[in-house]
Structures are given as structure tokens and as C-alpha cells.
Amino acid sequence: MKILIASDSYKNALSSQHVANAIEIGFKRVFDDFIYEKVPLADGGEGTIDSLKNVIKNYKEIEVDVLNPIEEKIKAKYILTDDNTAIIEMAKSTGIELVNESKRDVINSTSFGFGQQISDAIKNGSKKLILTIGSSATNDVGIGMLQALGVKFYNDKNEEISHQHILTAKDISQIDNFDISALRSLRDVKILIACDVENILYGKNGATYTFAKQKGAKSNEIEFLEQSIIKFSSVCERKLQKKIHNEKGSGAAGGVGFALQAFLNAKSRSGIETVIEFINLEEKIKESDLIITGEGRVDEQTVYGKTIMGVLNIAKKYNKPVIILAGALDKGYEKLYSYGATSIFDITPSNLPLEDLLLKTEKNLIATSYAIANTMSISLK
Template identity: 40%
Template sequence: MKIVIAPDSFKECLTAAKVAQAIATGLQQVLPDAECIKVPVADGGEGTLQSLVDATGGTLMDVAVTGPMGETVQACFGLLGGGATAVIEMAGASGIELVSGDQRNPMVSTTRGTGELILSALDQGIKRIIVGIGGSATNDGGAGMMQALGVKLLDADGRELPRGGAALSRLCRIDTGSMDRRLQTIEFIAACDVNNPLTGANGASAVFGPQKGATPEMVEQLDQALTHYASILHRDLGKDVGQQPGAGAAGGMGAALLAFLDAELKPGIDIVMDAVGLAEKLIGADLVITGEGRIDGQTAQGKTPVGVARIAKQFNLPVIALAGSVGSDVDAVYDCGIDALLPIVHGAVPLSEALAKGEENLIRAARNLASALILLR
């Protein structure tokens, strides 16, 4: 058998490459002669940078930047093969995994570090920047990123706003006069894995705020702040992005990329799939295995498993997805090309245990899957 293994990372547990290796290990315990083609992928969140750099023979560049809570962190950006395109993964500078669970607070977390990565990339003389917007710890509408790039976000007294999404409620005026002029010559592409608008019941704060530490009261405050932010963007920049699909990605980072940088929002999965040549690798395959840490109703909105399934169905291939956890609203993924969905955790266990045993559970699940394949021959 030729089996293509194309998973995303299991967030806070395993990289996409380690997930693919664990699945291959389990399969080959039962199917030692199977040809397992490992294709680690991503959808704009964690892993996007590494996937694109690996696929093009690019280079990683290390940079010290401002972390999501104002601390200094080590991050990196990628120069793709050829040197004309840079890739920035905001999760590396402004990501949720950089903040311990008890310290997460989207009221004050910032995307400034992502802007600092963009500045460093501009110094390399590039012509295009791909920004992976996923896995963020932030809800500031990309305000910190734009402040790092020279934009002034001013309150009623003409003072610069402090970091964080809550401060946007005090935004009075946007001044782009000091924005880095090099940005005018750069093509921006935002690798986006969701279609959420900036505000409202399906917006950045309501949908993603709680996983970043927002209480219900915080969610309401942050949504009001982003609603005000959207109105000022419309008034001062002439950009009406509040309800634009994808504007709410990564705590509103999509809105800033659209409004300030005229970015094109593209499904991150499509960008990565093209770069890694997934379609070519599927030729002659018998089975496709994908997966992600959690698969639920949001997965159907453009996450890795359904992106992989969409391409696999062009070759009429069966698709099996493995997941660390499965949401109650998961049925939508079956209409997106996934034929079977298998959770890897046996029974109810604490999250800490599920994360600690992620690799072990993946290997076991893949081994059991291989055994079932033999029985069905």
C-alpha cells in the first residue's frame, strides 16, 4: 500500500512532522511493507513557516521580538528559496503557546512582535510577505503589529494607546504618516484558516477569546472595543472590514492586514498544499491519513483535515482523520471529504495526560487502524 500521511500539528503537544512520524510508526508495526509518504502540513497556524521553508529549501532567520505579554522572546521568519518571499508565522512571536495558561489575558496581549518580524524581513529586501495568522494569544485587532510598523493609534488626548485589545475602546484617531514606507512596495498574503468576521457572535472575541483566557465579561468588552476599532478604520482609512470574512482571524489580525496593508486573505491550507506538492504525492496512493489536535465544527471552515480531504477527493481517495479530541458538532466534516474520524484518546482523561501521551496514543491509534485495514482486505 501507498499511504500519504498529511497531518497538522497537535497544538501544545506535537509538531506536524512528529505527528506524521508517529502515525507512520504505528502503521508500519502492522504493515511493514507499506510505503508511508509523510507530508507535514499546516493551515496558517503553527507549522506554516516550517512547512513552507522545508518545501522551498529556504532559510530561517532568528530575531528577538516583543512577546504577547510584553516580554522579549526569540522568534524567526523564513526566507523562501529564491529570496524574494518572506514567511512570518505570528504564532512564533504572538502565539498562545508562549503564554502559560494562568497568564493568558487578551485584554492586554499584543501583536507587536509580529510587526517586529515584518520589519526584520523588510531589511532583507524581499518583495512579498506571507503572514500565517493562527494560534495567537491576542485579541488586539493587529494594533500592536501596526504600531511596530510606525502607525500611531491615538486616544482623545493624542497619546499612543497601550498594548492590548481593551485599549482599542479608547481609540480616537489613526495616524499612518509614520508607517514604514517600504510597506507600500510589498505584496502581503495572509494565510488564514478561518472565515470569521471581526465582531459579533461569530467574531474574534466571541469565538476565540475564551481559549485565550477571556471571561464572558472580557469577551463583551473586547467585542465592543473591536467594533469601535472597525468604525475608526472605516472613518480614517476608508476600509470597511468589520464583517469581512477572515477579518476576525487571530484576534482580528486579519482586519489589520486588510485595512492597513491591502493584504490578500487566502486559505492557509491552499498556500501550504501548493508549496509541499501534496497533489503530486497523492498520485498512485491507496489511502490518505490526516489529523489535528482537535476536530470539530470549526474544522469544516478551512482547517487542515478538510483541506487535505478536498485534494484527496480529486483522486477519489479514502480519507481517515485522527484527532486528539472530537467536538460534539463534528458531523460537518463528513460532508467535506473525510470518510472516517478516529479519536486517539481512550476514555476521559485530564488534558495534561492527553498531551503527555500524545505520541504514544497516535502510534497506538495508527496501529489499530492498520490492523483494521488488514481485516478488511
């Protein structure tokens, strides 16, 4: 039997490669003679570049000085392939994992560092950008990113606010006009967004109501952010003569998806679909007898473009069984059975404090995989 292990990472605990290794260890204790293929996956969030590096033959990693979401100086890497395609992971510069939980402050956070990555890739001659924009810490509708690319923003008194300081989410509501002449140099650059969600810009399924709270926004800040973004969207529609706010993925990364589509004519695509194409996952699934996938949390949001759905869609096409291993299961995970999941398991054995569970993730994942393999061995006898 050939087993394909194609999982996302378990956030804050294990990389996708370490997840695959742990599952293999558990299964090999029972089925040592099976054939195992491990394919680390990502859906546009953290770890996407590491997943793609496994299949890109010729590339170089470029390190650039950037500001993280709370304007601390850090270094962020991106990939430049031999055909001058830049693959830039937003999580490397603007990711939520870059900010200690005690310091997370979405109102005063910026996507400026992501713009610095993009600017550096353009300076290095890239004419095609693949931007993975998951796992961000920001809700600034991309104004920080645009500022780093040279866009100037003005208030209703025609005073430039973008030369005063790095723009954050608290500045969105002041914007009444902008100058995009600096973006002319990007006209010939093809930009593809690899996005891990399909949320629109605002509304009950928009960027703020869906994601701001988990990025640290307080309840009294959420409505301020929502109204600020609605106003900014209106300004953009008036100036750019485009209606983007209802486009899929416009609410990704706190509205960075909107900014990329509206200002840079970027095309949005599912992050997992982008990764699947790069690594030729369909062929690997077709040639396997069993697929094991998973991610840190599996819930009702999983069906909206996450890694597991990418795997399930292909496996269903070839009638392949799929086992899902989750760091934690939450409301709505049952929906995945209707999309082709064979079995879904929660590796968490008890209601211990989160910090304790994270430390035991690898141990619990190996134990769960071993238990599943044991059950399989009984049914195969």
C-alpha cells in the first residue's frame, strides 16, 4: 500500500514537514513495509514558501530588511526563481506569529513590511509576483503596503498623511484621496494572489468581523475598523472607478487582498490550488492508496479554501480514502464528511491548557497515528 501524507502545519506547534514525519513514525510502527510519500502543504499562509521549495529546482532566497506589523525591524526572506518569478510570503514580514501575543494591537499594526518585500522584488527585476497573504496580523486594508510602494494618501483637507508616519489601521478613516503615480513602474508586473480565504472586504463575512478579533482587536475597535474600511472602499471606488469589495478574497489579510486587486490589478486564486499546481499533487494522489491530511484546527471555516479542502477535492475525483488528523476539532468540522473525508480524528486527548497541549503535539500526533494504523491492521486481517 502507498500512503501519501499531505498535511498543513499545526500553527504554533509543528511545521508541515514535522507533521508528516510524526504521522509516518506512528504508521511505521504497524506498517513498516508500506510505501510512504510525504508532501508538506500550505494554503497561502505561513509555510507556503517551505512547501514550494520542495519542488522548485532553481531559486535563490533573498533577505530584505523590513518592519514587522508593530514596526520592529526584522529580516524577511522571499524566493526568486530562475525565470525571475518572486514568491513572497506575507507571513514572513507581516505575520501574526511575528508579534508576541501580549503586543498584538491590530489598530496600530501595518502591512508596510509586506510592501517592502514587494518593492525589493521589483528592484531585483521580477516581472511576476506570487503573493501568499495568509496568517497576517493586520487589518489596515493594505494602506501600509501601498505606502511602502510609494502611494501617497491625503485627508479631506488635502494634507498628505503618508509622509508623517507609517500608516496603520487607525489611519484608514482619515483617507479622502490618494496619488498612485508611483505604481506606474508596476504596470508590466503580473501579480497573482495565493489566498487561503474567500471572504469579501466588509460585512458579516468580511475581513473585520471574521478575523479582527483573533488578531487582537477589542470589541469596541471592530466597529471602528469596519466603518473605516467601508469609507476607504468608497473613496477607492470613486477614484479608481472599480468595485472590488465584493470580490472573493478582497477581505483576505485584513483587506490586503482588496488593495492588491484594486490598486495593482492582481488576480486572486486559492492558495492551496496554487500550491497543488506547483507540486503536482493531483498525480501524487492518483497514484496513492490512502491519503492522510490535516491542520491545527478543523472547523466550519475549513471548507472555505483551506488545505484540507484542496486535498479532498482531488481525492474525491479519484475515489481515494482520506483520513484527517486535526490538532483540534471545532464546530462544523462534520461538514467535511460530505466533501469526501473518510475519517476525522482529534489528536488532543484532554482539555489541558493550550500551552501544555502545544508542547505535546508531536507526541499526541504519533500516538494517534499509531492507534489508527493498529485499527487498520485489524480490519486488514
